[in-house]
Amino acid sequence: MPTLNLDRVTKRFQNTVVVDDLSLAVENGEFVCLLGPSGCGKTTTLRIIAGFESVDTGHVRLDGADITRTPPQRRDIGFVFQQYALFPHLTVAENVGFGLKMRRQPRGVIDEAVSKALNMVRLDQLGERYPRQLSGGQQQRVALARSLAIRPHLLLLDEPLSNLDAQLRDEMRDEIRRIQRDTGITAIFVTHDQSEALALADRVAVMASGRILQMDDPSSIYEAPQTRFVGSFIGQSNILKGTVKTSAPGQVEMMTAGGQIVVGCGRDLAVGSSAAALFKKERVILTRSRPSQQVNVFRCEVEDLTYLGHTISYRCGIPQGTIDALVPNHPSFERFSRNDKIFVHWSSDDCQVFPE
Helix, strand or coil: CEEEEEEEEEEECCCCCEEEEEEEEECCCCCCEECCCCCCCHHHHHHHHHCCCCCCCEEECCCCCCCCCHHHCCCCCCEEEECCCCCCCHHHHHCCCCCHHHHCHHHHHHHHHHHHHHCCCCCCCCCCCHHHHHHHHHHHHHHHHHHHHCCCEEEEEECCCCCCCCHHHHHHHHHHHHHHHHHHHEEEEEEEHHHHHHHHHEEEEEEEEEEEEEEEEHHHHHHHHCHHHHHHHHCCCCEEEEEEEEECCCCEEECCCCCEEEEECCCCCCCCCCEEEEEEHHCCCECCCCCCCCCEEEEEEEEEECCCCCEEEEEECCCCCCEEEEECCCCCCCCCCCCCEEEEEEHHHHEEEEEE
């Protein structure tokens, strides 16, 4: 039985549907990320699980027990807020032990749990400091330790890394994953950052308009999107629009507005219908000489390039459109300049065709 079940949950704010008939099952010990753009309903979903928001319809179950109407303090759930929500007048140790104190645990039990939690987040020497004396990353660790100290059955994290700089964000991401694996706690992590979701999650649930469009392991989400939205939201993709020329099981041939033929993977689409081909920018290959492959090969002109350190981004003009390529910054890859006339190509296996 899954640790958590959301069964056809709907939440409205006045006339706006924020969570729309959403169902979700999270297994014991699993790390799940809710990923989507701002306003897609992911934070509201997390708050419904925590009990901070009520539902209009549907049910929330934890270990098979219906907790839909159970108040937050009785749900045995830890919550890490985006803004940390530490008490400035309490020490680190007092912040971490606050939840246990509210549960009227004995002093000895609180002290032992606080010590274990601070050791887990590697802050065991800072228990007597106050939040104002800590860096942003340290404050985030305290917030995490506070949630873990109560030994919750489920840990919820609402964009906890969004206020950190890039390097610290990566470090804390790795720490959160380490702690989750060490403790075996079931965790749900909300983020709009796809790199966080792909790096952290056992499974990623991509959300839009209050619904889960696809839930799968990170590799499947990235390599085999089931909808155009998922394909365009995950990774950096090129999108070429056109008309379906031929359609067979697993393969679609499309004519673009510029007269190019694009071949890609896709479900059966009606011949003559509008379609969109998506392929990742890092799967695009640029060459000065024409490649030997027969499909998805276009002549182009380099319109612009951007040096990104570990990669170089090229924008290539084709009739009625552009194609972007992310090329590794490595001597084994050719370098190009603006106005160079070259070839752009990609594999049909890397191209997904969806109805437009």
